[in-house]
Amino acid sequence: NAGVMQNPRHLVRRRGxxxxxRCSPVKGHSHVYWYRQLPEEGLKFxxxxxxxxxxxxxxxxxxRFSAEFxxxxxxxxxxxxxxxxxxxxxxxxxxxxxxxxxxxxxxxxTRLTVV
Amino acid sequence: KQEVxxxxxxxxxxxxxxxxxxxxxxxxxxxNLQWFRQDPGKGLTSLLLIQSSQREQTxxxxxxxxxxxxxxxxxxxxxxxxGDSATYLCAVRFLSDTGNQFYFxxxxxxxxxx
Numbered sequence: 001n002a003g004v005m006q007n008p009r010h011l012v013r014r015r016g017x018x019x020x021x022r023c024s025p026v027k028g029h030s031h032v033y034w035y036r037q038l039p040e041e042g043l044k045f046x047x048x049x050x051x052x053x054x055x056x057x058x059x060x061x062x063x064r065f066s067a068e069f070x071x072x073x074x075x076x077x078x079x080x081x082x083x084x085x086x087x088x089x090x091x092x093x094x095x096x097x098x099x100x101x102x103x104x105x106x107x108x109x110t111r112l113t114v115v
Numbered sequence: 116k117q118e119v120x121x122x123x124x125x126x127x128x129x130x131x132x133x134x135x136x137x138x139x140x141x142x143x144x145x146x147n148l149q150w151f152r153q154d155p156g157k158g159l160t161s162l163l164l165i166q167s168s169q170r171e172q173t174x175x176x177x178x179x180x181x182x183x184x185x186x187x188x189x190x191x192x193x194x195x196x197x198g199d200s201a202t203y204l205c206a207v208r209f210l211s212d213t214g215n216q217f218y219f220x221x222x223x224x225x226x227x228x229x
Contacts, residue, residue: 103161104161106159
């Protein structure tokens with residue numbers, strides 16, 4: 001009964017490249033959330049997705065960032081033309097229901113470094 | 116604006132002491148509150164989840180309380196151990212937020228000295 005799986009654990013990109021972060025939710029969970037943790041800051045909500053739908057992307061920058069959760073396969077957070085300010089830890093969480101009666105289960109995160 | 120605040124930002128105690136971590140939030144209308152532990156460079160481990168209708172939850176040496184009216188939660192750790200050293204995060208879901216997101220505090224960094 002694997003938890004939330006994120007890969008890669010560490011990702012290094014040069015400025016201007018694309019970063020693709022993957023998240024496989026807990027088996028049976030259909031709700032996925034992405035959070036970003038900047039150095040010395042708290043976790044900030046980015047986007048909430050259900051299968052094939054973006055429910056809330058109010059925390060995601062309007063440019064360069066996109067997210068998807070296809071019918072088959074993991075959820076993907078894509079950052080195009082990365083800049084140094086994108087360096088952060090990106091965490092994915094999943095829940096079984098919208099009301100999240102049992103709270104979130106978090107993955108171990110992907111640490112993105114832009115050089 | 117919904118905000119979650121944690122005090123203190125850092126705490127250092129000798130092994131064996133009991134300690135309390137504080138979390139406050141700006142709106143008493145919440146759905147639930149969850150305490151997490153984060154080890155350096157690692158992900159978040161869920162410790163306790165308190166629904167809005169509950170006053171406290173217990174797991175082993177941990178006890179979390181919730182006082183919605185005052186907008187506060189505390190995490191009590193009994194008989195602290197060096198292995199408890201980590202950052203403790205409080206996260207709140209507000210009823211007014213339709214996006215189903217948690218609002219996180221910036222955490223309390225705990226060091227338990229052997």
